[in-house]
Amino acid sequence: MSLSAEYCNDKTGDRGGGGGVALAHQRRLIRGLLVWATLLTLGLATSITLHFIHRESPAPSKRQNSRTEQIQENITQPQPKEIPLMEFSPEWKDSEMVETLRWKTVRENFIKKKPMGQLLVDKDGQYFLYLQVTLASHEKTNHTITVESAQRKVILNGLINGSKLSTVFMAKGFSLAKGDILTVTCQPKAKIQTFHTETYLGVIKINST
Incomplete structure (x- = not known):
């Protein structure tokens, strides 16, 4: 269809x-x-x-x-401030028997060197002090390392156990006045290593008062 x-x-x-x-x-x-x-x-x-x-x-x-x-x-923009730091190195010989540790520095700033190894504070302020002392390896008796201030008396006190250790490290923050005198002593006398990684002293000035 x-x-x-x-x-x-x-x-x-x-x-x-x-x-x-x-x-x-x-x-x-x-x-x-x-x-x-x-x-x-x-x-x-x-x-x-x-x-x-x-x-x-x-x-x-x-x-x-x-x-x-x-x-x-x-x-x-404000530039970062340089931290005021002074480092001190031994001024004695390894062969010496020392009681008062004498220190030398390259550049004096807020602390000045005095005769007989003492350190004179030149500016008021808050300070942070650190100290390491290493005895000669043949020192076997106990020794006491002391940091004293003429105005504040004993600031730091550390013990070296001669039968176990030969090194002590101490650190502390405190205030110091201009004219104060710092002294580091070792009792009894001992032969102390002078290499820069074994014995040293450093002081950082935190601020002024």
């Missing part, structure tokens, strides 16, 4: 022969709209990209001003 030509025309919408022309015209319009929309999208994307590039690239004068401000800020 075959369908009639009139039935086919009704289903396809081609009434009177003009439906095909209308459909082709609509397709051309759709293609034109798609092309136009694509061009508009590309133009908008390009415009947005150029806008952001322009905003992220400041003028040369602004960049120069920013560098100048950064340099000025770095200059005005």
Whole structure:
């Protein structure tokens, strides 16, 4: 069985022969709209990209001003203060039997060297003192190492048990007045190592009073 030509025309919408022309015209319009929309999208994307590039690239004068401000800020920032530290080394010989430990320093600052190994405090303030003493290996008896202040008396006191150890390390913070005198002694007398890693004295000035 075959369908009639009139039935086919009704289903396809081609009434009177003009439906095909209308459909082709609509397709051309759709293609034109798609092309136009694509061009508009590309133009908008390009415009947005150029806008952001322009905003992220400041003028040369602004960049120069920013560098100048950064340099000025770095200059005005406070620089870290150097810690006031004095280190002292032995002024005796390994072969000597010493009781009062004599000290030498390269540069005097807030503590000055006195005759007979004493140390003179030149400025009032808070101080932190650390001391290490190492006896000669053949010293077998007990020894007491003492740091004394003329005004404060005994500041530090350490015991070296000759049968077990040969080294003592001590440290303490305290206040000292200008004109005070520090003395380090060893009782009884002994031969004390002078190498810089074995026996040394250090004083840090924390602040002024």
